Amino acid sequence: MREAIIHGPEALTAGAVPASNLLPLRVRGLCLTLGGRRILNSLDLDLGPAGCTVLLGPNGAGKTQLLKVLHGLLEPDAGEVDWNGAAPGQVTSRQALVFQKPVLLRRSVAANVDFVLKSRNLPRARRHALLDHVGLGDKARQPARLLSGGEAQRLALARALATEPEVLFLDEPTASLDPASVNRIEEIVLKAVRNGTRVILVTHDIGQARRLADEIVFLHGGRVAEQAAADRFFAGPRTPAARAHVSGGLVL
Amino acid sequence: MQDMGEALAVAMTLVLSGDGDLVEIVGLSLRVSLTATVAACAIGLPIGALVATNRFPGRGAVLVVMNALMGLPPVVVGLIVYLHLSRAGPLGFLGLLYTPAAMIIAQTILIAPIVAALSRQVIEDMHAEYADHFRSLCLNTRQTVQALLWDARYALLTVALAGFGRAVAEVGAVMIVGGNIDHMTRVMTTAIALETSKGDLPLALGLGIVLMILALGVNALVHSLRLTAVRQAYA
Amino acid sequence: MKPLHLAALLCAVSLPSAALADDILVQSTTSTANSGLYDHLLPIFAKATGIQVNVVAVGTGQAIRNARNCDGDVLLVHAKPAEEKFVADGFGASRTDLMYNDFVIVGPAADPAAVAGMDDVQPALEKIAAAQALFASRGDDSGTHKKEVSLWGATSVDPANASGDWYRETGSGMGATLNAGIGMGAYVMTDRATWISFKNKQDYKILVEGDADLFNQYGVIPVSAEKCPSVNIEGAQAFADWLLSDDGQAAIADYEVDGQQLFFPNAPD
Numbered sequence: 057m058r059e060a061i062i063h064g065p066e067a068l069t070a071g072a073v074p075a076s077n078l079l080p081l082r083v084r085g086l087c088l089t090l091g092g093r094r095i096l097n098s099l100d101l102d103l104g105p106a107g108c109t110v111l112l113g114p115n116g117a118g119k120t121q122l123l124k125v126l127h128g129l130l131e132p133d134a135g136e137v138d139w140n141g142a143a144p145g146q147v148t149s150r151q152a153l154v155f156q157k158p159v160l161l162r163r164s165v166a167a168n169v170d171f172v173l174k175s176r177n178l179p180r181a182r183r184h185a186l187l188d189h190v191g192l193g194d195k196a197r198q199p200a201r202l203l204s205g206g207e208a209q210r211l212a213l214a215r216a217l218a219t220e221p222e223v224l225f226l227d228e229p230t231a232s233l234d235p236a237s238v239n240r241i242e243e244i245v246l247k248a249v250r251n252g253t254r255v256i257l258v259t260h261d262i263g264q265a266r267r268l269a270d271e272i273v274f275l276h277g278g279r280v281a282e283q284a285a286a287d288r289f290f291a292g293p294r295t296p297a298a299r300a301h302v303s304g305g306l307v308l
Numbered sequence: 309m310q311d312m313g314e315a316l317a318v319a320m321t322l323v324l325s326g327d328g329d330l331v332e333i334v335g336l337s338l339r340v341s342l343t344a345t346v347a348a349c350a351i352g353l354p355i356g357a358l359v360a361t362n363r364f365p366g367r368g369a370v371l372v373v374m375n376a377l378m379g380l381p382p383v384v385v386g387l388i389v390y391l392h393l394s395r396a397g398p399l400g401f402l403g404l405l406y407t408p409a410a411m412i413i414a415q416t417i418l419i420a421p422i423v424a425a426l427s428r429q430v431i432e433d434m435h436a437e438y439a440d441h442f443r444s445l446c447l448n449t450r451q452t453v454q455a456l457l458w459d460a461r462y463a464l465l466t467v468a469l470a471g472f473g474r475a476v477a478e479v480g481a482v483m484i485v486g487g488n489i490d491h492m493t494r495v496m497t498t499a500i501a502l503e504t505s506k507g508d509l510p511l512a513l514g515l516g517i518v519l520m521i522l523a524l525g526v527n528a529l530v531h532s533l534r535l536t537a538v539r540q541a542y543a
Numbered sequence: 544m545k546p547l548h549l550a551a552l553l554c555a556v557s558l559p560s561a562a563l564a565d566d567i568l569v570q571s572t573t574s575t576a577n578s579g580l581y582d583h584l585l586p587i588f589a590k591a592t593g594i595q596v597n598v599v600a601v602g603t604g605q606a607i608r609n610a611r612n613c614d615g616d617v618l619l620v621h622a623k624p625a626e627e628k629f630v631a632d633g634f635g636a637s638r639t640d641l642m643y644n645d646f647v648i649v650g651p652a653a654d655p656a657a658v659a660g661m662d663d664v665q666p667a668l669e670k671i672a673a674a675q676a677l678f679a680s681r682g683d684d685s686g687t688h689k690k691e692v693s694l695w696g697a698t699s700v701d702p703a704n705a706s707g708d709w710y711r712e713t714g715s716g717m718g719a720t721l722n723a724g725i726g727m728g729a730y731v732m733t734d735r736a737t738w739i740s741f742k743n744k745q746d747y748k749i750l751v752e753g754d755a756d757l758f759n760q761y762g763v764i765p766v767s768a769e770k771c772p773s774v775n776i777e778g779a780q781a782f783a784d785w786l787l788s789d790d791g792q793a794a795i796a797d798y799e800v801d802g803q804q805l806f807f808p809n810a811p812d
Binding site: 129149155159162172199 | 437438440441443444445446447451455458459540541542543
């Protein structure tokens, strides 16, 4: 167990915590077929202990499915996922996933956070700090499903952070949000990274990848086509597919 | 058709005069059918939620049986309950036959499958939406079922209403196990059947109108609850 | 909710109305209950003895079956052979004649079989059969139904052959059969008490009455405590004794609807 779980909400804003012992992650020969379509095709991947890894790739490259397999929500057809000696299903509770379209309970903002806290036997008192952290402190009593898109995603983030995950998966958290909301969410993600949370983020927003990524993993055709430190990747992608993707992204 | 007008007049007089016997009968109808609805929900909702959230061998057969049981004939339920609660039956020692408790038991058996089958559908739809989030949180079956039941509460209110509607309107089961005993087990539907058999069709129809007003009231109450919920996006 | 809560709930709901030890339950026929006789008798009896009487009104056949299941303390029906078998089988303590009324045949004013005014029931039934005029039968194994079947048995007609044709078996109580018969324009045999208090007569009238064969005897039987230890034998006996006493017999004779006496007490002295 990490320090942060013992220390409570201060950890959200306190200094960096030691790296998670869930890492390194080692993935070998991962295959996944859904609805007769091959999504992941003998994928290999290694991730180091810290920072923010951004998964890039064209639509249908299998980014979302890869997150779900790593998180233990999808069972692959073949291959091996190794979280420093543990299988994905064994460590799901030490991770959190924020979905592209946040799944909010039909309850108040506060109750959405309380639900997660209660499911982990964490003190309900932490809710205030969590909601303040994502800027929703004044909306605690409002129905969650009446929040704007950006607010809903920030609530989803607060919920994900409530369990103090060692690994935080984010699946296009800012898709179709306004620039101000994108900003706020990126700030929250950066704080989490600085606090030692291992972040793995999927995005189509090349600018966001530049702002957040320590490392880029470029998926293409169900495999890792390219993996590199962010500055090196953006200095010049080596594969033609990645080059096309990044330049296309720049044009946008 | 002049009976219809007469029946309306009878219904108005009954309601406006606050006739003591009528109040008693209406009260018992509500007590029996509402209690049966609560009991049927206590049994049917967890079953519906468990079937909705779990995949197991034979699930298809369970669904077919659950849906088929929605069409249980009240008279058959009444007979089965009668045979059990009769002094000569296995539960005769309880002395429940010809009491409101027997009527509650019969109506509970009648509508629990309705609650289970309809709630299964409601909860399965919601579970499809919540499943990934809940699995990400590593919730166990009990936590999952509890959360789904709570979040689906307004939709399930309509399910309960369907059960209540069937309970309060049926006559076959309560007639057999209740016996339509005056001041003891006489409810709206058995009173209507009795007045019909006495040939007092306007009074029977008048009581029927009162029963419909009752059902209308309960439905209006639930509807307004749901409206509030919809405004808050809780439904 | 846990099963225990459920049980507690059911108990809580049932307790206020659960039968008290002093209460008795009478399994009876629809004809006596629908005529309002019990509404007249029971308050008098309750005032005299403090015993609360509850009545389940079903057909005689079902009333006897319910009593055989020990679901009643007193049987008050009208089908003498079946009652005597009930006693012979040990379910009844004793059977006593209580009161009588009579059966009548009612029919539409048009009277398609032209039976109006007849006081001999067999020829009347034969005329109905010959005219193939509609006849609605209880068909429910009740005392009235048994009586009707025995009346047909004395004629040259077997109505069972015309079942579904002009002979319509409703399988329902007296009131429902009257409603059905009147709805389809059929002749109906009914006990006079039900008919007098029946409110949906439309253009129907009593067409055949007065035959000794239409005599309708009611009997009272306390359910045997030997076969059914759960019965309230004291209460049952007290009710039967009171009905057979001068007070009870007078109360029966006093009951009138529209100025007509419905039941004629004839308990043995």
